[in-house]
Amino acid sequence: MHHMLHIKNGIVIDTKNGIKAEKMDIFVKEGKIVEESEIDKSQCKVIDASNKLVVAGGVDMHAHIAGSKINTGRTMRPEEMRMVRQIANKFRASVGRVLLTSPAIGYEYAKMGYTTSFEAAQPPIGALHTHEELDAIPMVDKAALPVFGNWHFVFKYVAENDIEKLKTFIAWAIERTKGFGVKVVNPGGVEAWMYGGNCRSLDDEVPNFGVTPREIITSLIKATEELNLCHSVHLHCNNLGNPGNFETTIETMKLANGFSNDKRQVLHVTHVQFNAYAGSSWRDVGSGAAEIAKVVNGMDNVTIDMGAAIFGHATAMTGDAPFQFTLHKLLGARWSNKDSEVEGGAGIVPIMYLPKNPVHALQWAIGLELGLLVESDKVVLTTDFPNGGPFTEYPYVMAMLMSKKMREKELERVSPYVQKAANLPSIDAEKTLDEVMHMTRALSARVLGLENKGHLGVGADADISIYDFNPNEIDTSNDYEIINKAFRNALYTIKGGVIIVKEGQLVDEVWGTTYWVDATNKVDTEAIEEDLDKYFELYYSVEKEHYGVEEAWIKNPTRLVMG
Amino acid sequence: MAQKVICTFCGSVCDDVEFDVEEFKAKKFCKLGRSKFSKKERIKAPMVDGKEVSYEEATQKAAEILVNAKKPLLYGWASTVNEAIRLGVILTEKVRGVYDQCASVCHAPGTLAVIEEGLPGASLGAIKNRADLVIFWGSNPMEAHPRHPLRYSMSAKGLLISGRKDRKVVVVDVRKTKTAKKADVFVQIKPGYDYPIISALRALIKGEDIEVDEVGGVSKEQLKELAEMMKSAKYGVIFYGLGVTQSRGRDRNIENAVKLIQLLNRYTRFVIWPMRGHYNVVGSGEVPAWEVGYQYAIDFSRGYPRFSPAEFSANEVLQRKDCDAALVIAADPVAHFPKASVKHLKKIPVIQIDPFPNMTTLVADVVIPSAVYGLEAEGTAYRMDGIPLRVKKVIDTEYWSDEKILEELLKKVVELRGE
Ligand code: SF4
Ligand SMILES: [Zn+2]
Numbered sequence: 001m002h003h004m005l006h007i008k009n010g011i012v013i014d015t016k017n018g019i020k021a022e023k024m025d026i027f028v029k030e031g032k033i034v035e036e037s038e039i040d041k042s043q044c045k046v047i048d049a050s051n052k053l054v055v056a057g058g059v060d061m062h063a064h065i066a067g068s069k070i071n072t073g074r075t076m077r078p079e080e081m082r083m084v085r086q087i088a089n090k091f092r093a094s095v096g097r098v099l100l101t102s103p104a105i106g107y108e109y110a111k112m113g114y115t116t117s118f119e120a121a122q123p124p125i126g127a128l129h130t131h132e133e134l135d136a137i138p139m140v141d142k143a144a145l146p147v148f149g150n151w152h153f154v155f156k157y158v159a160e161n162d163i164e165k166l167k168t169f170i171a172w173a174i175e176r177t178k179g180f181g182v183k184v185v186n187p188g189g190v191e192a193w194m195y196g197g198n199c200r201s202l203d204d205e206v207p208n209f210g211v212t213p214r215e216i217i218t219s220l221i222k223a224t225e226e227l228n229l230c231h232s233v234h235l236h237c238n239n240l241g242n243p244g245n246f247e248t249t250i251e252t253m254k255l256a257n258g259f260s261n262d263k264r265q266v267l268h269v270t271h272v273q274f275n276a277y278a279g280s281s282w283r284d285v286g287s288g289a290a291e292i293a294k295v296v297n298g299m300d301n302v303t304i305d306m307g308a309a310i311f312g313h314a315t316a317m318t319g320d321a322p323f324q325f326t327l328h329k330l331l332g333a334r335w336s337n338k339d340s341e342v343e344g345g346a347g348i349v350p351i352m353y354l355p356k357n358p359v360h361a362l363q364w365a366i367g368l369e370l371g372l373l374v375e376s377d378k379v380v381l382t383t384d385f386p387n388g389g390p391f392t393e394y395p396y397v398m399a400m401l402m403s404k405k406m407r408e409k410e411l412e413r414v415s416p417y418v419q420k421a422a423n424l425p426s427i428d429a430e431k432t433l434d435e436v437m438h439m440t441r442a443l444s445a446r447v448l449g450l451e452n453k454g455h456l457g458v459g460a461d462a463d464i465s466i467y468d469f470n471p472n473e474i475d476t477s478n479d480y481e482i483i484n485k486a487f488r489n490a491l492y493t494i495k496g497g498v499i500i501v502k503e504g505q506l507v508d509e510v511w512g513t514t515y516w517v518d519a520t521n522k523v524d525t526e527a528i529e530e531d532l533d534k535y536f537e538l539y540y541s542v543e544k545e546h547y548g549v550e551e552a553w554i555k556n557p558t559r560l561v562m563g
Numbered sequence: 564m565a566q567k568v569i570c571t572f573c574g575s576v577c578d579d580v581e582f583d584v585e586e587f588k589a590k591k592f593c594k595l596g597r598s599k600f601s602k603k604e605r606i607k608a609p610m611v612d613g614k615e616v617s618y619e620e621a622t623q624k625a626a627e628i629l630v631n632a633k634k635p636l637l638y639g640w641a642s643t644v645n646e647a648i649r650l651g652v653i654l655t656e657k658v659r660g661v662y663d664q665c666a667s668v669c670h671a672p673g674t675l676a677v678i679e680e681g682l683p684g685a686s687l688g689a690i691k692n693r694a695d696l697v698i699f700w701g702s703n704p705m706e707a708h709p710r711h712p713l714r715y716s717m718s719a720k721g722l723l724i725s726g727r728k729d730r731k732v733v734v735v736d737v738r739k740t741k742t743a744k745k746a747d748v749f750v751q752i753k754p755g756y757d758y759p760i761i762s763a764l765r766a767l768i769k770g771e772d773i774e775v776d777e778v779g780g781v782s783k784e785q786l787k788e789l790a791e792m793m794k795s796a797k798y799g800v801i802f803y804g805l806g807v808t809q810s811r812g813r814d815r816n817i818e819n820a821v822k823l824i825q826l827l828n829r830y831t832r833f834v835i836w837p838m839r840g841h842y843n844v845v846g847s848g849e850v851p852a853w854e855v856g857y858q859y860a861i862d863f864s865r866g867y868p869r870f871s872p873a874e875f876s877a878n879e880v881l882q883r884k885d886c887d888a889a890l891v892i893a894a895d896p897v898a899h900f901p902k903a904s905v906k907h908l909k910k911i912p913v914i915q916i917d918p919f920p921n922m923t924t925l926v927a928d929v930v931i932p933s934a935v936y937g938l939e940a941e942g943t944a945y946r947m948d949g950i951p952l953r954v955k956k957v958i959d960t961e962y963w964s965d966e967k968i969l970e971e972l973l974k975k976v977v978e979l980r981g982e
Contacts, residue, residue, distance in 0.1 A: 066853075068949055070853075071849055071852050071853050072677075072682070074852045074853065074856055074857075075674065075677055075678070075848070075852050075858055076677050076678060076681055076682075077678075078678060078856070078857055078870050080856075081856030081857060081868070081870070084867045086867075087865070087866035087867050088656050088657070088659075088863070088866045088867065089866075090982070092653070092656065092854075093656055093855065093863070093866060093867040093868060095855070095856050095867060095868060096856060101853060101854060101855055101856050102853045102854060103854070125686065125688075125950055126949070126950065126951060127951075128943060128951035128952075128953065129849070129945070129949070129951045132645060132649075132850075132853075132943060132951070133853050136649070136853055136854060193832075194689075194693060194798070194832065195797070195832065196828070196831060196832050325828060328681075328825070329829075334678075334679070334680055334681040335680075335681040335683060335825065336677070336681040336682045336683060336684070337681075337682075337683040337684060337685075337834065338684055338685060338686065338949075339684075339685035339686065339689040339693075339834065340685070340686045340688075340689060341686050341688035341689055341692070342688070342689075342692065342722065345685075345689075348681070349681075538720070538721070538722070539688065539692055539721060539722050540688050541686065541687045541688035541691055541714065541715055541950070542578050542688070542950065542952065543567060543578050543579055545567065546567075546569065546578045546952055546953070550953075553943075553953065
């Protein structure tokens with residue numbers, strides 16, 4: 001039910017609107033935040049938020065929550081499903097440890113006060129599957145990013161240096177997949193994997209196409225910027241997971257030089273923890289986070305997300321199929337792989353991060369270092385769920401970023417290797433609560449180009465979370481236990497004006513929207529029709545007319561037409 | 564005029580076939596698909612205890628049966644669409660029953676092997692583009708998936724392969740099948756010897772000696788040749804079938820085969836994939852996986868899902884007499900299950916949902932006829948390689964779709980339970 005709401009006397013942090021822990025009232029009508037004058041106080045439900053933190057609902061900009069990868073993960077790992085979170089009642093049964101069922105994903109986000117989550121890698125031909133799973137996730141708004149970096153059409157247009165056709169293809173593909181933006185995973189490297197290889201440097205040539213990752217990334221940024229999509233290129237770098245890769249990452253970031261956008265970054269580099277290793281082997285591996293932070297802080301058009309590693313179970317699942325095979329060999333673990341038409345591939349490998357394992361402890365440290373050393377306006381808090389660990393541990397990461405004391409305590413239980421190979425022990429910085437709220441709300445919304453998310457200004461979506469502490473009274477350096485606990489169970493979560501969580505318990509079920517981006521008005525698809533016909537005829541195993549997702553097949557779609 | 568449709572018979576889910584509505588005529592289909600897309604005997608109307616009733620009455624009666632049962636079994640699902648399957652899973656959770664699907668009697672050992680070792684695979688499009696070596700192991704597409712060889716595997720053209728001549732085809736089977744007759748190499752094995760033969764190949768590929776002259780009816784010479792062929796392929800694929808999953812060793816055979824693939828990828832590229840039978844048997848596992856965490860053999864009697872193939876597969880449940888009602892959708896257990904299972908099925912109230920009459924119709928207390936997906940109703944199906952396709956509706960019908968029937972059933976169950 002849509003009530004008018006009056007959230008009274010809360011202590012509001014809203015970084016986008018410059019509100020720093022100020023006592024104020026918030027008004028909600030028809031799912032939006034409105035002026036006080038819009039509200040009929042006699043009709044209105046009042047929530048007393050005195051001495052409580054009031055913020056916008058959390059926005060997770062990078063998680064793997066829907067589609068063939070996570071679902072193969074579930075099939076591979078029934079042991080993940082033994083954790084029962086909820087017996088079926090008014091709500092669905094909800095199970096899962098790190099991998100969760102679709103209902104559980106929505107419920108757990110809601111309990112944490114998160115109200116938006118984006119699937120970060122949608123295999124284009126599997127788009128319909130991804131959307132079916134997104135449709136099965138209650139509570140949150142969502143979207144999916146189709147992957148482009150190993151798609152033969154992209155290679156072709158990059159090789160021909162035809163940016164117009166590349167733009168046309170991107171617009172066509174995003175419309176067909178009902179996707180949100182341009183995700184790129186190990187550009188060129190997954191195509192090389194079809195021959196057993198990889199592209200570990202920016203200048204490795206992609207077999208048979210004569211293009212390089214450098215050219216692919218640059219062209220995709222150019223095309224995305226010319227199309228002026230709401231989200232920038234979202235890149236999983238080459239050379240992921242290998243010692244010494246921080247240099248590749250830095251070189252990659254520099255490809256953004258020369259591009260600019262008034263509203264947002266032109267390149268988002270994702271789960272950087274996995275791309276921030278120094279050293280030359282697993283024996284001398286170290287942290288490259290400080291060097292990366294320096295570069296990101298020195299640029300004004302690049303953002304990153306952490307990809308923090310959490311101790312415990314996780315499942316590596318990426319479109320980076322050659323990396324997944326390397327991981328399988330390294331761990332001797334189960335391995336699924338999927339080479340996909342002429343679009344790329346993916347792999348899945350179970351993993352567990354152990355505090356006493358030197359490499360795992362280093363990964364854990366590097367994720368946090370990135371969160372601490374990169375300016376708060378440039379780094380989003382993520383675990384690359386479920387690669388670095390569960391999103392349900394975001395509160396742990398929040399608390400760690402705000403408290404050196406907590407970090408010192410945690411450092412005592414991890415491998416001493418971290419003391420020499422990482423920067424974390426010597427970092428004194430502590431993020432403020434404002435900064436952490438920024439990194440989980442306003443910043444992630446801005447990175448995605450969602451103007452109505454991540455803040456509480458008039459006109460914003462009424463996605464609001466209320467937490468059980470007073471930001472003006474808490475000492476985040478010392479009260480890390482309170483922080484860690486409070487962010488796990490919101491006092492209230494409000495989604496589109498509906499109270500869905502109260503005192504950490506689900507009270508109502510809502511179905512969010514699925515955003516998709518339509519930029520077809522900016523191109524003439526006629527220009528690539530012949531190429532499409534030819535590729536579908538020769539290289540696809542489905543007919544072109546059966547490729548893609550119609551809007552009518554999606555439960556609750558929102559089409560965003562690009563201006 | 565013929566229009567493009569999508570075949571809803573076997574796991575190949577051919578989407579290049581045509582149907583002429585005016586003439587009611589299927590074109591380009593294989594024999595199997597054509598027979599589904601032709602005028603067939605249908606269940607005329609909903610029935611309760613043999614008497615014709617309205618959909619309203621039939622779904623009401625079905626809902627009562629499900630609500631009154633302590634533990635109903637909801638079985639079938641492989642020949643319906645994801646939209647219906649999703650409602651079926653939610654319905655099973657609501658009535659605290661057991662969800663099981665056709666895989667539990669055919670390809671489930673493959674799923675167990677995925678749990679043990681994973682599934683290094685590829686889409687059929689990737690295979691048609693790249694595979695220079697195709698091995699059909701215990702599978703016989705010429706008979707079970709007649710257009711698979713043409714569209715995806717044997718003679719399909721693609722990026723690196725210009726046709727049959729660019730590709731070596733091997734069949735490993737216990738008898739010379741129709742597919743074997745078209746292969747370049749036929750390896751005849753003794754029934755039940757898949758496991759040791761795969762082990763021998765693993766040893767040979769690693770460069771070890773196997774110290775015997777023959778394994779499972781295959782000479783060391785021939786095994787060496789096969790190992791060499793696999794190792795020197797640029798991109799190979801094993802398509803396995805029921806010959807492997809249902810012979811001695813079952814899931815262990817597949818597990819061993821996956822280990823062989825893991826090994827081969829240290830030298831070259833190699834993938835493996837099951838030849839799934841019904842057009843959406845993949846969906847009948849994928850949908851419950853995202854809704855409740857598991858693919859089949861799922862018990863909800865405690866209000867949350869539990870997975871245990873040895874306890875909660877349809878046959879186990881029936882033979883233990885551990886269900887007191889059954890809903891059978893898009894399947895025919897009476898024709899295909901062992902006698903002991905059918906015996907219990909005959910004793911309990913049975914609801915059937917199906918477009919076509921079959922042996923199960925004869926024992927069903929409530930029969931609810933449904934529209935034919937792909938022809939009379941649309942919905943999502945997953946091809947054997949997991950590629951989603953939206954099958955079409957090209958003809959109007961009075962029959963309700965499975966989705967609509969289950970929606971109504973779910974609504975009535977919720978009402979009856981007073982929720
Ligand atoms: S091969 Fe299978 S899907 Fe294709 S036409 Fe024949 S029965 Fe239908
Ligand atoms: Zn990711």
